Amino acid sequence: MALITNIEDLRQLAQRRVPRMFYDYADAGSWTESTYRANEADFQSIKFRQRVAVNLENRSLRSSMVGQSVAMPVALAPTGLTGMQHADGEILAAQAAEKFGVPFTLSTMSICSIEDVAAHTSQPFWFQLYVMKDRDFINRLIDRAKAARCSALVLTLDLQVLGQRHKDLRNGLSAPPRLTLANMLNLATKPRWVLGMLQTPRRSFGNIVGHATSVSDMSSLSSWTSQQFDLSLSWRDVAWIKQRWGGKLIIKGIMDAEDARLAVASGADAIIVSNHGGRQLDGAPSSIAALPAIVDAVGSEIEVHMDGGIRSGQDVLRALALGAKGVYIGRPFLYGLGAMGREGVSKCLEIICNELDLSMAFCGLRDVAQVDKNILLPGSY
């Protein structure tokens, strides 16, 4: 068993174990990937104030996100095709999150369906919704999420159109993979993954089966997206979804203070400052750079969450210090899943939790509720 001490170890192991097209799918950003890179890089310039000789007994990371108790303020982000990083990936990730006491968010574009995940977990998870033109289909998805006792709806607004990811086009991404010679040669080097897939019936988009008959590769996924996703989406639709859902609503994909104010007016319970992990508008600022202005604009009225580029507990601490009430991790848990299945997702959460706890202690704090800008070096953010 490889020694895993940080998220980078999980990434390297996932790269060895997951077929290239699915590893690349997770690893990709759009176009030049400049926003994807900035998401990670911009965390590094934010410096902490180290404090000493402070009582560090009885530390606590317990917090809440949209009123729900969490073991630490870190949730698993919605990610499409998670069941292609590892067989039954969404179920395994949801189980690891449940065991750890943090929220798992199931993507509309998952392989395991809402019902599959509900049948294999006992705590409520969150469901992420894309807005499609077909309102009957949205109604059905919302009803399915309610029937599965999902405890929050994450409404993603930054994917009316799809950012181009060169890697996916070059690899001919499809789920399941088409058996070209190049794919078969690559699959031959990933026996664990192949064996896992042979043992599960779940190999295509579980939530949109019956609705999407032609989503077989990336070009059909992008044309499906442009046919199905609602180009005329407006804040009126958001208010309709809020009313139709009736529960906690988290709006994902906010990068602008003006949009944050509109999200507050639409009745959302929280917003996620997110550029979709650098997968949509290449050239947008990093999420951590966009966070402070949005917290200034609406932080007193609504919970502000963020995601993008978090690769350590130190990054979680930086985001919390800049005003995020909670954060989400995407690729780090996908790397854990691809590397070691459920155990890898648990490992990812343990690593981040441990780094967050120790770094908070170095800054002289015992309770995550005390984290604020005072732990940061002025001028470094």
Ligand code: FNR
């Ligand atoms: C995503 N993301 C995403 N977001 C969403 O709302 N619905 C989705 O289906 C997906 N799918 C998806 C697939 C993959 C492979 C990735 C990496 C990301 C975006 C995701 O929720 C989150 O915003 C980013 O992953 C956060 O950035 P990091 O943590 O990956 O750097």
